[in-house]
Amino acid sequence: MNEPSTGLAADLGIAFAKVAFAMLVVLNFGGILTWVERKQSAIMQDRIGANRASIFGLRLFGLFHPLADAIKMLTKEEFTPARADRFLFGIAPFLSLFFALVAFATVPFGDVLRLGGREISLQAVELNVGILYVFAMLSLGVYGVVLAGWASANNYALLGGQRAAALMISSEIAIGASIMGVALVYGSLDMQTIVRGQGVYWFDLVPKWGILTQPLGFVLFLTAGIAATKRIPFDLPESESEIVGYFVEYSGMRFGMFMMADFVETVVIAGMTTALFLGGWQVPFLFPEGFNFPGDLAIPLPHLAVVALQVGAFLTKVAFMCWFMMLIRWTLPRFRYDQAMRLGWLGLFPLSILNVVLTGLVLLPRGGS
Amino acid sequence: MTDRPKIGLRQRVYLVEVLIGLGVTARHFFGNLGRHAAHSILRRKDVRGAVTIQYPEERRPYSPRLRSLHRLVRREDGSPRCVACMMCETVCPAHCIYIMASEHPNPDIEKMPARFDIDLGKCVFCGFCVEACPEDAIRMDTGILEFSAYSREGMIYTMDKLLALEPADETGRPRSPVPLPAR
Numbered sequence: 001m002n003e004p005s006t007g008l009a010a011d012l013g014i015a016f017a018k019v020a021f022a023m024l025v026v027l028n029f030g031g032i033l034t035w036v037e038r039k040q041s042a043i044m045q046d047r048i049g050a051n052r053a054s055i056f057g058l059r060l061f062g063l064f065h066p067l068a069d070a071i072k073m074l075t076k077e078e079f080t081p082a083r084a085d086r087f088l089f090g091i092a093p094f095l096s097l098f099f100a101l102v103a104f105a106t107v108p109f110g111d112v113l114r115l116g117g118r119e120i121s122l123q124a125v126e127l128n129v130g131i132l133y134v135f136a137m138l139s140l141g142v143y144g145v146v147l148a149g150w151a152s153a154n155n156y157a158l159l160g161g162q163r164a165a166a167l168m169i170s171s172e173i174a175i176g177a178s179i180m181g182v183a184l185v186y187g188s189l190d191m192q193t194i195v196r197g198q199g200v201y202w203f204d205l206v207p208k209w210g211i212l213t214q215p216l217g218f219v220l221f222l223t224a225g226i227a228a229t230k231r232i233p234f235d236l237p238e239s240e241s242e243i244v245g246y247f248v249e250y251s252g253m254r255f256g257m258f259m260m261a262d263f264v265e266t267v268v269i270a271g272m273t274t275a276l277f278l279g280g281w282q283v284p285f286l287f288p289e290g291f292n293f294p295g296d297l298a299i300p301l302p303h304l305a306v307v308a309l310q311v312g313a314f315l316t317k318v319a320f321m322c323w324f325m326m327l328i329r330w331t332l333p334r335f336r337y338d339q340a341m342r343l344g345w346l347g348l349f350p351l352s353i354l355n356v357v358l359t360g361l362v363l364l365p366r367g368g369s
Numbered sequence: 370m371t372d373r374p375k376i377g378l379r380q381r382v383y384l385v386e387v388l389i390g391l392g393v394t395a396r397h398f399f400g401n402l403g404r405h406a407a408h409s410i411l412r413r414k415d416v417r418g419a420v421t422i423q424y425p426e427e428r429r430p431y432s433p434r435l436r437s438l439h440r441l442v443r444r445e446d447g448s449p450r451c452v453a454c455m456m457c458e459t460v461c462p463a464h465c466i467y468i469m470a471s472e473h474p475n476p477d478i479e480k481m482p483a484r485f486d487i488d489l490g491k492c493v494f495c496g497f498c499v500e501a502c503p504e505d506a507i508r509m510d511t512g513i514l515e516f517s518a519y520s521r522e523g524m525i526y527t528m529d530k531l532l533a534l535e536p537a538d539e540t541g542r543p544r545s546p547v548p549l550p551a552r
Protein backbone atom coordinates (compact mmCIF):
# COMPACT_ATOMS: atom_id res chain seq x y z
CA MET A 1 0.00 0.00 0.00
CA ASN A 2 2.89 2.25 0.74
CA GLU A 3 4.43 1.84 -2.67
CA PRO A 4 2.22 4.12 -4.86
CA SER A 5 2.27 7.09 -2.44
CA THR A 6 6.06 7.22 -2.25
CA GLY A 7 6.07 6.85 -6.04
CA LEU A 8 3.78 9.84 -6.32
CA ALA A 9 5.92 11.86 -3.91
CA ALA A 10 9.02 11.01 -5.89
CA ASP A 11 7.31 11.93 -9.15
CA LEU A 12 6.26 15.26 -7.69
CA GLY A 13 9.74 15.85 -6.34
CA ILE A 14 11.30 15.10 -9.72
CA ALA A 15 8.82 17.37 -11.48
CA PHE A 16 9.57 20.17 -9.02
CA ALA A 17 13.31 19.66 -9.35
CA LYS A 18 13.14 19.81 -13.14
CA VAL A 19 10.99 22.95 -13.15
CA ALA A 20 13.25 24.52 -10.52
CA PHE A 21 16.33 23.76 -12.63
CA ALA A 22 14.77 25.24 -15.78
CA MET A 23 13.71 28.35 -13.84
CA LEU A 24 17.15 28.63 -12.27
CA VAL A 25 18.77 28.49 -15.69
CA VAL A 26 16.45 31.10 -17.20
CA LEU A 27 16.51 33.52 -14.27
CA ASN A 28 20.25 33.29 -13.73
CA PHE A 29 21.02 33.66 -17.42
CA GLY A 30 18.60 36.60 -17.57
CA GLY A 31 20.19 38.26 -14.55
CA ILE A 32 23.73 37.74 -15.73
CA LEU A 33 22.80 38.99 -19.21
CA THR A 34 22.26 42.47 -17.75
CA TRP A 35 25.90 42.35 -16.70
CA VAL A 36 26.99 40.74 -19.97
CA GLU A 37 25.18 43.44 -21.93
CA ARG A 38 27.17 46.18 -20.22
CA LYS A 39 30.51 44.44 -20.18
CA GLN A 40 30.35 42.94 -23.66
CA SER A 41 29.29 46.20 -25.27
CA ALA A 42 32.08 47.96 -23.40
CA ILE A 43 34.74 45.50 -24.49
CA MET A 44 33.51 45.61 -28.09
CA GLN A 45 33.77 49.40 -28.03
CA ASP A 46 37.22 49.61 -26.38
CA ARG A 47 35.72 50.69 -23.08
CA ILE A 48 35.83 49.16 -19.60
CA GLY A 49 32.17 49.21 -18.64
CA ALA A 50 30.42 49.29 -15.30
CA ASN A 51 32.92 48.33 -12.60
CA ARG A 52 32.20 50.56 -9.61
CA ALA A 53 29.66 48.61 -7.55
CA SER A 54 31.58 46.81 -4.82
CA ILE A 55 30.97 44.80 -1.68
CA PHE A 56 33.73 45.33 0.91
CA GLY A 57 35.96 46.73 -1.80
CA LEU A 58 35.45 43.62 -3.95
CA ARG A 59 34.46 44.63 -7.46
CA LEU A 60 34.53 41.31 -9.38
CA PHE A 61 34.46 43.01 -12.81
CA GLY A 62 31.21 44.79 -12.00
CA LEU A 63 29.28 41.59 -11.24
CA PHE A 64 27.48 43.37 -8.39
CA HIS A 65 25.87 45.84 -10.74
CA PRO A 66 22.82 43.62 -11.47
CA LEU A 67 22.35 43.40 -7.69
CA ALA A 68 22.68 47.17 -7.31
CA ASP A 69 20.19 47.63 -10.16
CA ALA A 70 17.67 45.34 -8.49
CA ILE A 71 17.98 47.22 -5.19
CA LYS A 72 17.63 50.53 -7.00
CA MET A 73 14.54 49.44 -8.91
CA LEU A 74 12.87 47.90 -5.86
CA THR A 75 13.33 51.07 -3.82
CA LYS A 76 12.23 53.52 -6.50
CA GLU A 77 8.77 55.04 -6.66
CA GLU A 78 6.16 53.07 -8.61
CA PHE A 79 4.25 55.74 -10.46
CA THR A 80 0.83 55.15 -12.01
CA PRO A 81 -0.56 57.87 -14.29
CA ALA A 82 -3.86 59.38 -13.13
CA ARG A 83 -5.84 58.28 -16.19
CA ALA A 84 -4.26 54.86 -16.52
CA ASP A 85 -6.29 51.66 -16.25
CA ARG A 86 -4.89 50.68 -12.86
CA PHE A 87 -5.60 46.95 -13.09
CA LEU A 88 -4.20 46.42 -16.58
CA PHE A 89 -1.34 48.82 -15.92
CA GLY A 90 -0.37 46.77 -12.89
CA ILE A 91 -0.76 43.33 -14.46
CA ALA A 92 0.95 44.05 -17.81
CA PRO A 93 4.58 43.69 -16.67
CA PHE A 94 3.72 40.45 -14.86
CA LEU A 95 2.13 39.03 -18.02
CA SER A 96 5.14 40.05 -20.06
CA LEU A 97 7.64 38.42 -17.70
CA PHE A 98 5.47 35.37 -16.90
CA PHE A 99 5.08 34.22 -20.50
CA ALA A 100 8.77 34.80 -21.16
CA LEU A 101 9.68 32.68 -18.13
CA VAL A 102 7.38 29.74 -18.80
CA ALA A 103 8.39 29.54 -22.46
CA PHE A 104 11.60 27.73 -21.52
CA ALA A 105 9.70 24.79 -20.01
CA THR A 106 9.79 22.43 -23.01
CA VAL A 107 13.39 23.08 -24.01
CA PRO A 108 15.29 19.88 -23.18
CA PHE A 109 18.50 20.44 -21.24
CA GLY A 110 19.68 16.83 -21.21
CA ASP A 111 18.94 13.29 -22.31
CA VAL A 112 17.40 10.64 -20.05
CA LEU A 113 18.78 10.55 -16.52
CA ARG A 114 18.58 7.09 -14.94
CA LEU A 115 18.38 7.46 -11.19
CA GLY A 116 17.19 4.78 -8.77
CA GLY A 117 15.44 2.71 -11.41
CA ARG A 118 13.65 5.72 -12.89
CA GLU A 119 14.11 7.22 -16.31
CA ILE A 120 13.88 11.00 -16.04
CA SER A 121 13.71 12.95 -19.27
CA LEU A 122 15.66 16.13 -18.56
CA GLN A 123 13.04 18.59 -19.73
CA ALA A 124 10.84 20.62 -17.39
CA VAL A 125 7.67 19.61 -19.22
CA GLU A 126 7.37 16.71 -21.65
CA LEU A 127 5.03 17.87 -24.37
CA ASN A 128 4.75 16.25 -27.77
CA VAL A 129 3.96 19.67 -29.26
CA GLY A 130 6.83 21.37 -27.43
CA ILE A 131 7.74 23.74 -30.24
CA LEU A 132 4.19 24.98 -30.60
CA TYR A 133 4.09 25.58 -26.85
CA VAL A 134 7.18 27.81 -26.88
CA PHE A 135 5.84 29.51 -29.95
CA ALA A 136 2.49 30.17 -28.24
CA MET A 137 4.09 31.50 -25.06
CA LEU A 138 6.32 33.88 -27.03
CA SER A 139 3.25 35.16 -28.87
CA LEU A 140 1.29 35.57 -25.64
CA GLY A 141 4.14 37.61 -24.22
CA VAL A 142 3.19 40.42 -26.53
CA TYR A 143 -0.11 40.79 -24.65
CA GLY A 144 1.78 42.24 -21.73
CA VAL A 145 3.42 44.78 -24.02
CA VAL A 146 0.21 45.73 -25.84
CA LEU A 147 -1.73 46.01 -22.57
CA ALA A 148 1.03 48.15 -21.07
CA GLY A 149 0.86 50.47 -24.06
CA TRP A 150 -2.91 50.69 -23.91
CA ALA A 151 -3.32 50.98 -20.13
CA SER A 152 -0.77 53.78 -19.80
CA ALA A 153 -3.16 56.38 -21.27
CA ASN A 154 -0.24 57.76 -23.23
CA ASN A 155 -0.23 58.03 -27.01
CA TYR A 156 3.44 57.18 -27.32
CA ALA A 157 3.02 54.10 -25.16
CA LEU A 158 0.03 53.11 -27.28
CA LEU A 159 2.10 53.52 -30.44
CA GLY A 160 4.77 51.33 -28.89
CA GLY A 161 2.22 48.67 -28.03
CA GLN A 162 0.80 48.70 -31.55
CA ARG A 163 4.25 48.41 -33.01
CA ALA A 164 4.94 45.48 -30.71
CA ALA A 165 1.82 43.74 -32.02
CA ALA A 166 2.73 44.45 -35.65
CA LEU A 167 6.32 43.30 -35.14
CA MET A 168 5.17 40.18 -33.31
CA ILE A 169 2.86 39.15 -36.16
CA SER A 170 5.46 39.73 -38.85
CA SER A 171 8.21 37.91 -36.94
CA GLU A 172 6.25 35.03 -35.39
CA ILE A 173 4.99 33.93 -38.81
CA ALA A 174 8.59 33.69 -39.97
CA ILE A 175 9.52 31.81 -36.77
CA GLY A 176 6.68 29.35 -37.27
CA ALA A 177 7.44 28.79 -40.94
CA SER A 178 11.18 28.34 -40.35
CA ILE A 179 10.43 25.82 -37.58
CA MET A 180 8.31 23.86 -40.06
CA GLY A 181 11.47 22.96 -41.95
CA VAL A 182 13.05 21.56 -38.78
CA ALA A 183 9.89 19.64 -37.94
CA LEU A 184 9.90 18.15 -41.45
CA VAL A 185 13.53 17.05 -41.25
CA TYR A 186 13.29 15.44 -37.79
CA GLY A 187 9.68 14.37 -38.15
CA SER A 188 8.46 15.66 -34.80
CA LEU A 189 7.23 18.70 -32.89
CA ASP A 190 8.63 17.35 -29.62
CA MET A 191 11.87 19.13 -28.87
CA GLN A 192 13.42 16.14 -27.13
CA THR A 193 12.82 14.02 -30.26
CA ILE A 194 14.28 16.74 -32.44
CA VAL A 195 17.42 16.93 -30.31
CA ARG A 196 17.77 13.11 -30.40
CA GLY A 197 17.39 13.28 -34.17
CA GLN A 198 20.43 15.55 -34.27
CA GLY A 199 22.58 12.81 -32.71
CA VAL A 200 22.77 11.00 -36.06
CA TYR A 201 25.95 11.32 -38.13
CA TRP A 202 26.61 11.70 -41.83
CA PHE A 203 29.36 9.29 -42.89
CA ASP A 204 29.97 8.75 -39.13
CA LEU A 205 31.73 12.13 -39.17
CA VAL A 206 29.45 15.14 -39.32
CA PRO A 207 26.64 15.39 -36.77
CA LYS A 208 23.26 16.02 -38.37
CA TRP A 209 22.64 19.26 -36.50
CA GLY A 210 19.83 21.55 -37.57
CA ILE A 211 22.24 24.29 -38.66
CA LEU A 212 23.59 21.89 -41.32
CA THR A 213 20.28 20.38 -42.41
CA GLN A 214 18.46 23.73 -42.32
CA PRO A 215 20.99 26.52 -42.89
CA LEU A 216 18.41 28.91 -44.35
CA GLY A 217 15.96 28.00 -41.60
CA PHE A 218 18.64 28.80 -39.01
CA VAL A 219 19.26 32.29 -40.39
CA LEU A 220 15.54 32.99 -40.69
CA PHE A 221 14.76 31.66 -37.24
CA LEU A 222 17.55 33.64 -35.61
CA THR A 223 16.54 36.85 -37.37
CA ALA A 224 12.88 36.44 -36.48
CA GLY A 225 13.84 35.32 -32.99
CA ILE A 226 15.86 38.48 -32.41
CA ALA A 227 12.84 40.42 -33.65
CA ALA A 228 10.72 38.56 -31.08
CA THR A 229 13.01 39.71 -28.26
CA LYS A 230 12.17 43.35 -29.13
CA ARG A 231 15.80 44.40 -28.88
CA ILE A 232 17.93 46.39 -31.31
CA PRO A 233 18.00 46.01 -34.36
CA PHE A 234 14.26 45.32 -34.00
CA ASP A 235 13.44 47.63 -31.11
CA LEU A 236 10.35 49.14 -32.72
CA PRO A 237 8.13 48.80 -29.63
CA GLU A 238 10.74 50.68 -27.64
CA SER A 239 12.23 53.01 -30.26
CA GLU A 240 14.14 55.06 -27.74
CA SER A 241 15.06 57.63 -30.36
CA GLU A 242 11.50 58.25 -31.58
CA ILE A 243 8.70 57.33 -29.16
CA VAL A 244 10.37 55.83 -26.06
CA GLY A 245 7.78 53.10 -26.33
CA TYR A 246 5.31 50.99 -24.45
CA PHE A 247 6.94 51.41 -21.03
CA VAL A 248 7.22 55.23 -20.99
CA GLU A 249 4.93 55.48 -17.98
CA TYR A 250 6.52 52.66 -16.04
CA SER A 251 9.00 53.13 -13.24
CA GLY A 252 10.67 51.09 -10.55
CA MET A 253 10.52 47.32 -10.60
CA ARG A 254 7.58 47.27 -13.03
CA PHE A 255 9.88 48.79 -15.63
CA GLY A 256 12.54 46.38 -14.43
CA MET A 257 10.22 43.46 -15.22
CA PHE A 258 9.79 44.64 -18.81
CA MET A 259 13.55 44.92 -19.13
CA MET A 260 13.98 41.51 -17.51
CA ALA A 261 11.40 40.03 -19.92
CA ASP A 262 13.53 41.15 -22.87
CA PHE A 263 16.58 39.41 -21.44
CA VAL A 264 14.60 36.28 -20.56
CA GLU A 265 13.23 36.20 -24.11
CA THR A 266 16.81 36.38 -25.34
CA VAL A 267 17.59 33.30 -23.22
CA VAL A 268 14.49 31.51 -24.53
CA ILE A 269 15.38 32.23 -28.15
CA ALA A 270 18.95 31.13 -27.43
CA GLY A 271 17.63 27.93 -25.86
CA MET A 272 15.32 27.26 -28.79
CA THR A 273 18.07 27.93 -31.33
CA THR A 274 20.31 25.57 -29.41
CA ALA A 275 17.70 22.83 -29.25
CA LEU A 276 16.53 23.13 -32.86
CA PHE A 277 19.71 24.02 -34.73
CA LEU A 278 22.78 23.45 -32.58
CA GLY A 279 22.08 19.91 -31.44
CA GLY A 280 20.64 20.79 -28.03
CA TRP A 281 22.44 18.78 -25.37
CA GLN A 282 24.31 16.70 -27.96
CA VAL A 283 28.08 16.58 -27.61
CA PRO A 284 29.71 15.44 -30.85
CA PHE A 285 30.57 11.72 -30.68
CA LEU A 286 29.18 11.38 -27.14
CA PHE A 287 26.85 8.40 -26.89
CA PRO A 288 25.03 7.05 -23.83
CA GLU A 289 27.99 4.72 -23.16
CA GLY A 290 30.70 7.34 -23.56
CA PHE A 291 32.72 8.92 -26.34
CA ASN A 292 33.01 6.97 -29.56
CA PHE A 293 35.19 8.85 -32.02
CA PRO A 294 35.49 7.86 -35.69
CA GLY A 295 38.41 5.48 -36.12
CA ASP A 296 37.30 3.09 -33.35
CA LEU A 297 38.57 5.28 -30.52
CA ALA A 298 36.14 4.77 -27.66
CA ILE A 299 36.26 6.27 -24.17
CA PRO A 300 33.61 4.70 -21.94
CA LEU A 301 32.08 7.05 -19.37
CA PRO A 302 29.76 6.46 -16.40
CA HIS A 303 26.13 7.45 -16.89
CA LEU A 304 26.22 10.49 -14.58
CA ALA A 305 29.31 11.88 -16.31
CA VAL A 306 27.57 11.59 -19.69
CA VAL A 307 24.50 13.42 -18.38
CA ALA A 308 26.66 16.12 -16.78
CA LEU A 309 28.53 16.58 -20.06
CA GLN A 310 25.25 16.87 -21.94
CA VAL A 311 23.77 19.46 -19.56
CA GLY A 312 27.07 21.31 -19.62
CA ALA A 313 27.08 21.27 -23.42
CA PHE A 314 23.54 22.62 -23.52
CA LEU A 315 24.35 25.46 -21.12
CA THR A 316 27.53 26.30 -23.05
CA LYS A 317 25.63 26.46 -26.32
CA VAL A 318 22.93 28.65 -24.77
CA ALA A 319 25.63 30.94 -23.36
CA PHE A 320 27.26 31.13 -26.79
CA MET A 321 23.95 31.99 -28.47
CA CYS A 322 23.29 34.68 -25.85
CA TRP A 323 26.76 36.08 -26.56
CA PHE A 324 26.11 35.99 -30.29
CA MET A 325 22.76 37.76 -29.96
CA MET A 326 24.43 40.42 -27.81
CA LEU A 327 27.10 40.77 -30.50
CA ILE A 328 24.37 41.38 -33.08
CA ARG A 329 22.57 43.79 -30.77
CA TRP A 330 25.71 45.89 -30.31
CA THR A 331 26.81 45.74 -33.94
CA LEU A 332 23.78 46.59 -36.05
CA PRO A 333 21.96 49.91 -36.14
CA ARG A 334 18.22 49.75 -35.57
CA PHE A 335 15.67 49.31 -38.33
CA ARG A 336 13.11 51.97 -39.03
CA TYR A 337 9.51 50.78 -38.57
CA ASP A 338 8.83 50.44 -42.31
CA GLN A 339 12.18 48.73 -42.89
CA ALA A 340 11.46 46.11 -40.25
CA MET A 341 7.99 45.52 -41.67
CA ARG A 342 9.41 45.16 -45.19
CA LEU A 343 12.07 42.76 -43.94
CA GLY A 344 9.48 40.71 -42.07
CA TRP A 345 6.81 40.47 -44.78
CA LEU A 346 8.85 40.69 -47.98
CA GLY A 347 12.05 39.02 -46.76
CA LEU A 348 11.66 36.56 -43.91
CA PHE A 349 8.14 35.35 -44.64
CA PRO A 350 8.55 34.36 -48.34
CA LEU A 351 12.00 32.93 -47.65
CA SER A 352 10.71 30.77 -44.82
CA ILE A 353 7.92 29.46 -47.07
CA LEU A 354 10.56 28.79 -49.73
CA ASN A 355 12.58 26.95 -47.11
CA VAL A 356 9.61 24.70 -46.30
CA VAL A 357 9.04 23.98 -50.01
CA LEU A 358 12.72 23.19 -50.62
CA THR A 359 12.89 20.96 -47.55
CA GLY A 360 9.78 19.13 -48.73
CA LEU A 361 11.24 18.67 -52.20
CA VAL A 362 14.44 17.21 -50.78
CA LEU A 363 12.61 14.92 -48.38
CA LEU A 364 9.90 13.81 -50.82
CA PRO A 365 11.99 11.22 -52.75
CA ARG A 366 12.97 9.59 -49.45
CA GLY A 367 9.33 9.07 -48.60
CA GLY A 368 9.03 11.31 -45.57
CA SER A 369 11.49 11.87 -42.76
CA MET B 370 20.18 67.44 -53.50
CA THR B 371 22.58 64.67 -52.65
CA ASP B 372 23.39 61.74 -54.83
CA ARG B 373 22.75 58.61 -52.88
CA PRO B 374 25.42 55.98 -53.36
CA LYS B 375 24.27 53.02 -55.43
CA ILE B 376 23.53 50.04 -53.25
CA GLY B 377 24.61 46.81 -54.84
CA LEU B 378 23.04 43.41 -54.50
CA ARG B 379 25.48 42.39 -51.77
CA GLN B 380 24.43 45.32 -49.59
CA ARG B 381 20.76 44.72 -50.29
CA VAL B 382 20.90 41.07 -49.33
CA TYR B 383 22.23 42.46 -46.04
CA LEU B 384 23.47 39.15 -44.68
CA VAL B 385 27.03 39.37 -46.05
CA GLU B 386 27.47 42.92 -44.81
CA VAL B 387 26.06 41.93 -41.42
CA LEU B 388 28.59 39.11 -41.16
CA ILE B 389 31.43 41.49 -42.08
CA GLY B 390 30.23 43.92 -39.41
CA LEU B 391 29.96 41.14 -36.84
CA GLY B 392 33.51 40.17 -37.76
CA VAL B 393 34.74 43.68 -36.99
CA THR B 394 33.03 43.86 -33.60
CA ALA B 395 33.97 40.28 -32.70
CA ARG B 396 37.61 41.08 -33.53
CA HIS B 397 37.44 44.06 -31.18
CA PHE B 398 35.78 41.91 -28.53
CA PHE B 399 38.32 39.10 -28.55
CA GLY B 400 41.30 41.41 -29.05
CA ASN B 401 40.30 43.57 -26.12
CA LEU B 402 39.45 40.51 -24.03
CA GLY B 403 42.97 39.21 -24.62
CA ARG B 404 44.50 42.58 -23.81
CA HIS B 405 42.41 42.85 -20.63
CA ALA B 406 43.59 39.38 -19.61
CA ALA B 407 47.23 40.32 -20.30
CA HIS B 408 46.78 43.53 -18.32
CA SER B 409 45.12 42.14 -15.21
CA ILE B 410 46.19 38.48 -15.09
CA LEU B 411 49.67 38.54 -16.65
CA ARG B 412 50.35 41.97 -15.10
CA ARG B 413 51.44 43.46 -18.42
CA LYS B 414 50.67 47.06 -17.50
CA ASP B 415 51.74 48.41 -20.90
CA VAL B 416 48.91 46.46 -22.60
CA ARG B 417 45.53 48.11 -22.30
CA GLY B 418 42.22 46.68 -23.51
CA ALA B 419 40.36 49.97 -23.30
CA VAL B 420 40.95 53.63 -23.99
CA THR B 421 39.06 54.53 -20.81
CA ILE B 422 40.80 56.85 -18.33
CA GLN B 423 39.31 56.02 -14.93
CA TYR B 424 38.94 59.64 -13.96
CA PRO B 425 39.16 60.24 -10.22
CA GLU B 426 42.11 57.84 -9.94
CA GLU B 427 43.61 58.52 -13.36
CA ARG B 428 43.81 61.83 -15.16
CA ARG B 429 44.76 62.54 -18.71
CA PRO B 430 47.82 64.85 -18.82
CA TYR B 431 46.91 68.52 -19.08
CA SER B 432 48.70 71.04 -21.26
CA PRO B 433 50.96 73.46 -19.36
CA ARG B 434 48.98 76.28 -21.00
CA LEU B 435 45.76 75.12 -19.35
CA ARG B 436 44.04 77.82 -17.31
CA SER B 437 42.86 76.09 -14.15
CA LEU B 438 42.10 77.28 -10.62
CA HIS B 439 44.02 80.44 -9.64
CA ARG B 440 46.64 80.62 -6.96
CA LEU B 441 48.57 83.49 -5.38
CA VAL B 442 52.35 83.16 -5.48
CA ARG B 443 54.23 83.60 -2.18
CA ARG B 444 57.49 85.38 -1.43
CA GLU B 445 60.35 83.59 0.33
CA ASP B 446 58.95 84.68 3.70
CA GLY B 447 55.50 83.36 2.85
CA SER B 448 53.78 86.70 2.37
CA PRO B 449 51.95 87.23 -0.91
CA ARG B 450 53.97 88.48 -3.84
CA CYS B 451 50.99 90.64 -4.77
CA VAL B 452 51.50 94.38 -4.28
CA ALA B 453 47.80 95.26 -4.51
CA CYS B 454 48.28 97.33 -7.67
CA MET B 455 44.70 96.56 -8.74
CA MET B 456 45.79 95.73 -12.34
CA CYS B 457 44.01 92.39 -12.29
CA GLU B 458 40.91 93.81 -10.66
CA THR B 459 40.82 96.49 -13.35
CA VAL B 460 41.37 94.19 -16.30
CA CYS B 461 38.98 91.48 -15.12
CA PRO B 462 36.04 91.43 -17.57
CA ALA B 463 33.82 89.58 -15.11
CA HIS B 464 34.60 91.84 -12.12
CA CYS B 465 35.21 88.81 -9.97
CA ILE B 466 38.35 90.01 -8.15
CA TYR B 467 38.09 92.13 -5.00
CA ILE B 468 41.30 93.56 -3.46
CA MET B 469 41.76 95.65 -0.33
CA ALA B 470 45.30 97.07 0.05
CA SER B 471 47.33 97.59 3.24
CA GLU B 472 50.89 98.52 4.28
CA HIS B 473 53.59 95.91 3.92
CA PRO B 474 55.76 95.57 7.07
CA ASN B 475 58.86 95.76 4.83
CA PRO B 476 59.42 99.45 3.89
CA ASP B 477 61.00 98.41 0.52
CA ILE B 478 57.65 97.00 -0.55
CA GLU B 479 54.97 99.58 -0.81
CA LYS B 480 51.74 97.58 -0.43
CA MET B 481 50.27 94.14 0.05
CA PRO B 482 46.69 92.95 -0.10
CA ALA B 483 44.71 92.75 3.12
CA ARG B 484 41.97 90.96 1.24
CA PHE B 485 42.18 89.22 -2.12
CA ASP B 486 38.93 87.49 -3.03
CA ILE B 487 38.11 85.77 -6.31
CA ASP B 488 34.46 84.94 -6.92
CA LEU B 489 34.82 81.79 -9.00
CA GLY B 490 31.10 81.81 -9.61
CA LYS B 491 31.68 84.86 -11.81
CA CYS B 492 35.15 84.10 -13.18
CA VAL B 493 35.27 83.38 -16.92
CA PHE B 494 38.81 81.92 -16.84
CA CYS B 495 40.09 84.32 -19.49
CA GLY B 496 43.50 84.55 -17.80
CA PHE B 497 43.71 88.35 -18.21
CA CYS B 498 44.59 88.71 -14.52
CA VAL B 499 47.64 86.52 -15.06
CA GLU B 500 48.65 88.54 -18.14
CA ALA B 501 48.13 91.87 -16.41
CA CYS B 502 50.05 91.13 -13.23
CA PRO B 503 53.39 93.01 -13.15
CA GLU B 504 54.69 90.96 -10.22
CA ASP B 505 53.83 87.43 -11.50
CA ALA B 506 51.80 87.12 -8.31
CA ILE B 507 48.73 85.37 -9.67
CA ARG B 508 48.89 82.22 -11.77
CA MET B 509 46.37 79.70 -13.09
CA ASP B 510 48.56 76.60 -13.01
CA THR B 511 47.14 74.48 -10.18
CA GLY B 512 45.68 71.90 -12.58
CA ILE B 513 42.51 71.84 -10.46
CA LEU B 514 39.32 71.99 -12.49
CA GLU B 515 36.86 70.45 -10.06
CA PHE B 516 35.94 73.16 -7.56
CA SER B 517 32.33 73.34 -6.54
CA ALA B 518 30.23 74.64 -3.67
CA TYR B 519 26.75 74.28 -2.27
CA SER B 520 26.28 78.08 -2.09
CA ARG B 521 27.36 81.20 -3.95
CA GLU B 522 29.44 82.22 -0.92
CA GLY B 523 31.30 78.94 -1.15
CA MET B 524 32.55 79.90 -4.62
CA ILE B 525 34.39 82.95 -3.22
CA TYR B 526 38.01 81.97 -2.67
CA THR B 527 39.81 84.14 -0.12
CA MET B 528 43.51 85.05 -0.02
CA ASP B 529 44.43 82.33 2.50
CA LYS B 530 42.87 79.66 0.31
CA LEU B 531 44.54 80.97 -2.85
CA LEU B 532 47.95 81.26 -1.15
CA ALA B 533 47.80 77.66 0.06
CA LEU B 534 47.53 76.20 -3.45
CA GLU B 535 50.54 74.58 -5.15
CA PRO B 536 51.33 74.51 -8.89
CA ALA B 537 50.55 71.30 -10.79
CA ASP B 538 53.34 68.87 -11.66
CA GLU B 539 54.73 68.60 -15.20
CA THR B 540 51.93 66.28 -16.36
CA GLY B 541 49.31 68.72 -15.12
CA ARG B 542 48.36 66.59 -12.11
CA PRO B 543 47.46 68.87 -9.20
CA ARG B 544 49.80 68.79 -6.20
CA SER B 545 47.26 70.45 -3.93
CA PRO B 546 44.28 68.41 -2.80
CA VAL B 547 41.15 69.09 -4.82
CA PRO B 548 39.04 71.44 -2.66
CA LEU B 549 35.92 69.60 -1.53
CA PRO B 550 32.79 71.68 -0.95
CA ALA B 551 31.84 72.04 2.69
CA ARG B 552 28.19 71.40 3.41
